[in-house]
Amino acid sequence: MQxxxxxxxxxxxxxxxxxxxxxxKNNQYARGLLEFIKIADAPITIGIQGGxxxxxxxxINLLQNELEDTQETLCVTVNAWQQSLFASGSGGQIALSxxxxxxxxxxxxxxxxxxxxxxxxxxxxxxxxxxxxxxxLATTLYTGVPLPGGSENPLRPSQTFKLxxxxxxxxxxxxxxxxxxxxxxxxxxxxxxxxxxxEVAVEILDVLKNLFDIEHCISVLxxxxxxxxxxxxxxxxxxxxxxxxxxxxFDKIIQIPxxxxxxxxxxxxxxxxxxLLEAILPGVVGAQNREDLIEDVSEVxxxxxxxxxxxxxRIVNTVSLLSIIDATTPSESDKVxxxxxxxxxxxxxxxxxxxxxxxxxxxxxxxxxxxxxxxxWDEDTSSxxxxxxxxxxxxxxxxxxxxxxxxxxxxxxxxxxxxxxxxAKAIDIRDIARKLYNLANQPGGLQVLRRTLRxxxxxxxxxxxxxxxxxxxxxxxxxxxxxxxxxELLDACEGREHYLGNLDxxxxxxxxxxxxxxxxxxxxxxxxxxxxxxxxxxxxxPTDSRYCIDFRIPSAKNNPTLRDKIQANSSFSEVxxxxxxxxxxxxxxxxNLEPNLDGFxxxxxxxxxxxxxxxx
Numbered sequence: 001m002q003x004x005x006x007x008x009x010x011x012x013x014x015x016x017x018x019x020x021x022x023x024x025k026n027n028q029y030a031r032g033l034l035e036f037i038k039i040a041d042a043p044i045t046i047g048i049q050g051g052x053x054x055x056x057x058x059x060i061n062l063l064q065n066e067l068e069d070t071q072e073t074l075c076v077t078v079n080a081w082q083q084s085l086f087a088s089g090s091g092g093q094i095a096l097s098x099x100x101x102x103x104x105x106x107x108x109x110x111x112x113x114x115x116x117x118x119x120x121x122x123x124x125x126x127x128x129x130x131x132x133x134x135x136x137l138a139t140t141l142y143t144g145v146p147l148p149g150g151s152e153n154p155l156r157p158s159q160t161f162k163l164x165x166x167x168x169x170x171x172x173x174x175x176x177x178x179x180x181x182x183x184x185x186x187x188x189x190x191x192x193x194x195x196x197x198x199e200v201a202v203e204i205l206d207v208l209k210n211l212f213d214i215e216h217c218i219s220v221l222x223x224x225x226x227x228x229x230x231x232x233x234x235x236x237x238x239x240x241x242x243x244x245x246x247x248x249x250f251d252k253i254i255q256i257p258x259x260x261x262x263x264x265x266x267x268x269x270x271x272x273x274x275x276l277l278e279a280i281l282p283g284v285v286g287a288q289n290r291e292d293l294i295e296d297v298s299e300v301x302x303x304x305x306x307x308x309x310x311x312x313x314r315i316v317n318t319v320s321l322l323s324i325i326d327a328t329t330p331s332e333s334d335k336v337x338x339x340x341x342x343x344x345x346x347x348x349x350x351x352x353x354x355x356x357x358x359x360x361x362x363x364x365x366x367x368x369x370x371x372x373x374x375x376x377w378d379e380d381t382s383s384x385x386x387x388x389x390x391x392x393x394x395x396x397x398x399x400x401x402x403x404x405x406x407x408x409x410x411x412x413x414x415x416x417x418x419x420x421x422x423x424a425k426a427i428d429i430r431d432i433a434r435k436l437y438n439l440a441n442q443p444g445g446l447q448v449l450r451r452t453l454r455x456x457x458x459x460x461x462x463x464x465x466x467x468x469x470x471x472x473x474x475x476x477x478x479x480x481x482x483x484x485x486x487x488e489l490l491d492a493c494e495g496r497e498h499y500l501g502n503l504d505x506x507x508x509x510x511x512x513x514x515x516x517x518x519x520x521x522x523x524x525x526x527x528x529x530x531x532x533x534x535x536x537x538x539x540x541x542p543t544d545s546r547y548c549i550d551f552r553i554p555s556a557k558n559n560p561t562l563r564d565k566i567q568a569n570s571s572f573s574e575v576x577x578x579x580x581x582x583x584x585x586x587x588x589x590x591x592n593l594e595p596n597l598d599g600f601x602x603x604x605x606x607x608x609x610x611x612x613x614x615x616x
Contacts, residue, residue, distance in 0.1 A: 055262075078189070079191050364433070382416075529615065546593065550580050583607055
């Protein structure tokens with residue numbers, strides 16, 4: 001059993017605040033953007049483009065800290081998503097809420113600054129009253145709520161927005177033209193625009209663009225262009241047919257695009273991973289093969305996440321949780337015969353790789369949970385287990401896929417990739433699957449993989465995942481389910497000259513200590529297998545299968561050599577008195593208690609037949 005982490009169990013997903021925490025070396029890019037902002041001819045709008053978790057907020061923090069240290073720039077930051085939670089209505093109303101929040105922070109920073117003289121603070125006091133009055137006027141346009149006293153807004157919408165912009169301009173000019181301080185520009189950061197509904201985000205951009213178009217004002221918008229593109233479809237139609245309109249919109253809103261340097265993260269992810277793992281799993285990273293281990297898991301992490309920091313942290317935190325659970329939940333039935341150092345290394349690599357798939361490609365992870373042995377992924381299983389269609393190589397997307405799927409199981413993987421619309425990530429998924437295949441083929445690897453896949457049900461975000469307690473099971477239902485497994489087993493064995501008798505329909509499942517068992521007696525057939533029990537554990541731990549088959553082989557009791565041969569089949573484990581041996585059946589992917597017959601035939605049955613061949 002692995003030792004528990006002795007430092008941290010996980011890492012917060014909070015954005016970094018300073019250069020000290022900048023393990024991905026964002027600061028070298030921030031510095032270039034910083035120097036640009038210092039001497040930019042304002043007004044100008046800069047767009048920090050990046051997907052979910054790419055580090056946009058961290059970059060804003062670095063920029064703000066550096067700019068404020070110069071004492072020449074006054075920075076304010078507003079969060080569009082947070083403002084949207086408290087400002088119901090249209091994008092225009094949310095934009096006003098953003099503007100009000102930005103001005104309030106600007107005013108408070110200026111009022112409390114030691115750099116501003118008394119005269120300037122008095123000017124700001126008067127200006128702020130006028131500004132907030134204009135905000136109230138503008139708000140009536142969206143809410144329809146009359147002004148205090150019941151009066152309506154006397155100004156037309158265009159006049160109201162001109163007044164609002166004029167009051168904002170008045171404040172910024174007062175700050176930047178004063179001889180009482182060194183402030184020469186105001187930078188307004190707007191974060192988390194891409195967390196808002198796409199159509200609303202576009203409305204906000206339209207309003208902010210007009211309001212922030214003020215001398216000495218630089219606006220920096222953190223946004224994912226893909227979100228804006230979705231919002232523009234309502235305005236312009238599909239992008240493929242209206243490329244010119246989409247491009248013109250972006251050019252109008254954002255003068256300077258700055259994309260997060262995620263491709264450059266690749267060089268720094270190994271160092272980041274090493275630091276994270278040192279803090280939560282010191283025993284693993286302290287192994288003799290430390291450099292090889294970090295290199296291996298870094299490669300898998302990059303394939304799965306493209307170096308997105310938030311995804312990497314999520315993977316590490318999930319691995320930490322599952323490692324702690326594993327360390328505190330011994331399972332005698334899952335012992336693996338392998339040297340301890342080799343086993344720890346193998347377990348960690350398999351766990352890390354499986355979690356990468358679960359976080360980034362949950363559909364592929366779910367398929368692995370159904371059939372962990374990739375060798376069994378063939379034409380039959382692709383149609384019977386997943387009901388996948390044949391590949392259409394004339395499809396333009398598939399035809400453009402210039403990669404090879406050469407292993408016997410890889411065409412089935414490609415079908416899954418196409419079925420779940422993951423073609424853009426096909427190479428990465430294939431390479432991760434190949435690494436997992438090689439790990440599973442090491443001694444004890446497949447057994448470790450099965451147990452790992454069962455354990456990841458705990459961290460599955462699918463609402464149907466995880467074991468659910470099923471109450472009021474009837475004996476007839478359980479008998480029917482167990483008989484279906486036993487019948488498949490007997491038919492398959494007879495077809496391969498391993499006759500184990502006929503199904504006795506007089507027998508019914510027995511309920512003992514919360515578990516169910518349906519027995520089958522073969523002792524009068526002259527076989528080494530004397531009894532077969534189909535077992536159902538309704539309340540099994542998430543790391544264990546609900547269904548399993550126990551075989552009683554009396555001749556193994558005093559025959560260590562035979563026991564070793566039996567357990568050489570990686571799916572079998574000894575469970576009782578040196579004569580009972582167990583093999584698991586994959587759980588039903590829909591998570592109910594009915595048996596997974598497709599999984600049994602594809603995953604379990606080949607190992608049963610191998611056992612019978614071993615016994616002779």
